[in-house]
Amino acid sequence: MSSSMPIQQAMFKELREKSIFEQAQSYGFDYLDQVLDRNIYPSEQGLAGLTHFDEKMPSSSSPASAVLAQLQQYGAPATVAQLGGRYFGFVNGSAVPAGLAAKQMATFWDQNTAMQVTSPIAAKLESVVESWFREIFNLPSSTVAGFVSGTSAANLCALAAARYRLLKRLDWDVNEKGLFGAPAIRLVLGDQAHSSVIKAIALLGFGKNNIEWVETDEQGRIIPSALPPLDEHTILVLQAGNVNSGAFDPFAVLCEQANKANAWVHIDGAFGLWAGAVSSLKHLTAGMEKATSWAVDGHKTLNTPYDSGLVLCTDREAMVSALHMSASYLVAGQNRDGMFFTPEMSRRARVIELWATLKYLGQEGIDQMILNMHERALQMANLLKTTEGYKVLNEVVFNQVVVCCETDEQTRLVMQKIQDLRSCWVGGSVWRGRTVIRISICSWATTAEDVAVAVESFAEAMESYGL
Numbered sequence: 001m002s003s004s005m006p007i008q009q010a011m012f013k014e015l016r017e018k019s020i021f022e023q024a025q026s027y028g029f030d031y032l033d034q035v036l037d038r039n040i041y042p043s044e045q046g047l048a049g050l051t052h053f054d055e056k057m058p059s060s061s062s063p064a065s066a067v068l069a070q071l072q073q074y075g076a077p078a079t080v081a082q083l084g085g086r087y088f089g090f091v092n093g094s095a096v097p098a099g100l101a102a103k104q105m106a107t108f109w110d111q112n113t114a115m116q117v118t119s120p121i122a123a124k125l126e127s128v129v130e131s132w133f134r135e136i137f138n139l140p141s142s143t144v145a146g147f148v149s150g151t152s153a154a155n156l157c158a159l160a161a162a163r164y165r166l167l168k169r170l171d172w173d174v175n176e177k178g179l180f181g182a183p184a185i186r187l188v189l190g191d192q193a194h195s196s197v198i199k200a201i202a203l204l205g206f207g208k209n210n211i212e213w214v215e216t217d218e219q220g221r222i223i224p225s226a227l228p229p230l231d232e233h234t235i236l237v238l239q240a241g242n243v244n245s246g247a248f249d250p251f252a253v254l255c256e257q258a259n260k261a262n263a264w265v266h267i268d269g270a271f272g273l274w275a276g277a278v279s280s281l282k283h284l285t286a287g288m289e290k291a292t293s294w295a296v297d298g299h300k301t302l303n304t305p306y307d308s309g310l311v312l313c314t315d316r317e318a319m320v321s322a323l324h325m326s327a328s329y330l331v332a333g334q335n336r337d338g339m340f341f342t343p344e345m346s347r348r349a350r351v352i353e354l355w356a357t358l359k360y361l362g363q364e365g366i367d368q369m370i371l372n373m374h375e376r377a378l379q380m381a382n383l384l385k386t387t388e389g390y391k392v393l394n395e396v397v398f399n400q401v402v403v404c405c406e407t408d409e410q411t412r413l414v415m416q417k418i419q420d421l422r423s424c425w426v427g428g429s430v431w432r433g434r435t436v437i438r439i440s441i442c443s444w445a446t447t448a449e450d451v452a453v454a455v456e457s458f459a460e461a462m463e464s465y466g467l
């Protein structure tokens with residue numbers, strides 16, 4: 001192989017010699033060796049090291065090994081130990097080792113999942129995983145899946161499909177005519193709907209002011225009697241897993257009302273839909289299979305690596321019409337072309353690690369892993385109830401625990417202290433008008449020991465203020 005360009009020569013050499021890949025792997029292994037025991041949030045020193053990235057765009061090339069070394073030296077210490085068992089912030093999720101390893105393999109494949117012809121393996125796995133999701137959640141056989149970056153994107157796609165369908169019923173092709181002058185369609189949301197749903201509504205041009213809000217109960221569940229009359233021009237958005245309390249809307253009764261009226265029901269089930277995959281928690285999602293579309297993450301409860309979410313929809317024609325694109329050079333395959341189900345054309349093959357995670361865990365593994373999250377959440381709540389100064393505010397039905405101290409100010413101070421201690425990480429929120437600490441158990445790695453260590457940290461934080 002001869003080349004006159006020095007950079008090309010260097011790249012052929014790197015590809016053949018593989019030493020930079022060994023270097024990367026060795027750094028990765030060092031990381032894995034520490035991730036269960038290290039401080040959860042980066043140390044002050046780790047954060048200070050980030051200034052090493054403040055440099056001008058380099059004018060000349062650098063040795064690849066030096067690029068990796070910089071990431072290792074100053075990047076790794078500024079990561080959050082999300083893979084371990086004591087990161088309880090947001091609802092983030094860890095990653096199952098088999099999924100991480102599959103993602104590493106897929107890195108070498110570097111596939112584009114736009115079309116079957118760009119990656120037969122990715123197209124195959126997408127159609128297999130699509131059918132596995134139908135099975136896991138008992139969804140109608142017409143359900144199709146789009147493999148997107150997360151639930152924000154999935155909510156957007158589902159609502160775009162709903163917009164297409166509902167306007168089509170009014171003889172209005174939104175793709176051709178747009179929204180100016182379009183007949184009105186209605187949006188009905190619980191007042192605890194996730195901000196990503198509201199963002200999707202804004203992006204799609206519905207206008208936030210047009211949302212009809214429905215009252216929720218003290219856990220954040222829609223109160224069925226508060227539902228306005230629905231009709232076939234209405235999108236009803238429900239939630240499986242409130243981001244604070246983890247509560248579930250009562251799907252059976254709400255879906256029944258919606259189905260009678262021929263309304264479109266979308267369920268935002270980012271992390272909570274997975275309760276439906278666990279034999280002893282299934283009751284939480286009873287009736288959810290009667291919706292029209294769903295958004296769910298792989299990267300939260302299922303613990304696939306980031307980023308991974310799915311939009312699922314029973315109305316294939318509406319999905320494809322909303323997200324379709326065509327151009328003379330595109331070659332539609334006989335089976336599945338991923339780009340017809342997502343906003344993007346080119347996408348990485350995130351389905352590879354999703355498939356690997358499902359294949360590795362199987363139904364049994366999923367059941368055990370998610371049930372453990374629930375049991376650890378119960379343990380956390382029970383321990384905190386007997387820890388001086390803390391009060392648990394929610395019914396722990398799934399994996400979320402909402403706690404507070406005597407006053408909002410105390411809650412803020414104590415949470416800051418817990419974060420500074422770094423033996424776990426929890427974030428803040430506002431729940432029913434109160435400042436709260438939100439604890440989300442969503443890592444496969446969380447053990448009873450991790451929960452005990454975290455609760456010690458809560459106690460230490462409280463004592464440090466003498467509250």
Ligand SMILES: *Cc1c(COP(=O)(O)O)cnc(C)c1O
Binds near residue numbers: 149241242
């Ligand atoms: C996390 C979350 C989202 C957003 O999902 P991303 O994967 O972060 O885009 C939407 N809804 C709920 C209920 C969530 O918990």
